[in-house]
Amino acid sequence: MRTDKVMTPGSLEWTDEALTRPHEQADKPARVRAMFAAIAGRYDLNNRVHSLGRDRAWRRFAADRAALGPADHALDVACGTGDLTLELARRGAARVVGLDFTAEMLAIARQKAAKRNTRPTDPSAVEFAEGDAMALPFPDASFDAVTIAFGIRNVAEPMRALREFFRVLRPGGRVVVLEFDRPRTALMRALTAGYCGWLMPRTATLISGDRSGAYRYLPRSVGTFADSREMLRMLGEAGFAHVQSRRLTLGVCACTWGVRE
Numbered sequence: 001m002r003t004d005k006v007m008t009p010g011s012l013e014w015t016d017e018a019l020t021r022p023h024e025q026a027d028k029p030a031r032v033r034a035m036f037a038a039i040a041g042r043y044d045l046n047n048r049v050h051s052l053g054r055d056r057a058w059r060r061f062a063a064d065r066a067a068l069g070p071a072d073h074a075l076d077v078a079c080g081t082g083d084l085t086l087e088l089a090r091r092g093a094a095r096v097v098g099l100d101f102t103a104e105m106l107a108i109a110r111q112k113a114a115k116r117n118t119r120p121t122d123p124s125a126v127e128f129a130e131g132d133a134m135a136l137p138f139p140d141a142s143f144d145a146v147t148i149a150f151g152i153r154n155v156a157e158p159m160r161a162l163r164e165f166f167r168v169l170r171p172g173g174r175v176v177v178l179e180f181d182r183p184r185t186a187l188m189r190a191l192t193a194g195y196c197g198w199l200m201p202r203t204a205t206l207i208s209g210d211r212s213g214a215y216r217y218l219p220r221s222v223g224t225f226a227d228s229r230e231m232l233r234m235l236g237e238a239g240f241a242h243v244q245s246r247r248l249t250l251g252v253c254a255c256t257w258g259v260r261e
Helices: 016-020 028-050 054-066 083-089 103-118 158-168 186-208 214-223 228-237
Strands: 073-077 095-100 125-130 143-149 169-180 241-248 253-259
Touching: 016 214, 028 054, 028 103, 028 186, 028 214, 054 083, 054 143, 054 169, 054 241, 054 253, 073 083, 073 158, 083 095, 083 103, 083 125, 083 143, 095 103, 103 125, 143 158, 158 169, 158 228, 169 228, 186 214, 228 241, 228 253
Parallel strands: 073 095, 073 143, 095 125, 143 169
Antiparallel strands: 169 253, 241 253
């Protein structure tokens, strides 16, 4: 029986000590699941507000890189509330699956999909499933594209997840990773540090009413995770070819993609 879906006060919160090495915490999966369960209700609002609306454009860019055709099957891993999943559906693939390991986020994604079905302008068949990025519940070579947006850094073992993406892709299939990056110019680094390190955690916590420390973890998890150059290397190590990366919005985030040959 799963017991980590509900935040236990004081046990899974992102304390100062846990935030010193957020990606090295033995209980990181439980912490991440409990954190997203706690903020699910206001997650989309915080995304819109704190990205200044740019998160939608970033997801559109990622969906374009997936290059879906009408016969393709796509998997969106760590789909959260389903924004990228539904963006992929607008591309008209035969099937789009959104997978996440937080039931509370999936509940919101399903609500969005239900609203979409009342005005079916997107031709793809969309479904959602609960599962782990490191052990995908799908057969080998079952998808033509795998995407993940702002989720790879939350996985306990990112390389294990990337190899799973490779496994479930058909030859010629595309992988697309959208993730926050660290700006290269001194001015943008300073602005980002002030915004993400001081202002955003306070305003996002106020909007969400969160007590888990989620919006302290999120900027810290970016600063201590692989940047876009390292992500290029990781995709190559996982077996992908023709790996490319594009930095977006002055380097705030980056989209990295490759092909299973």
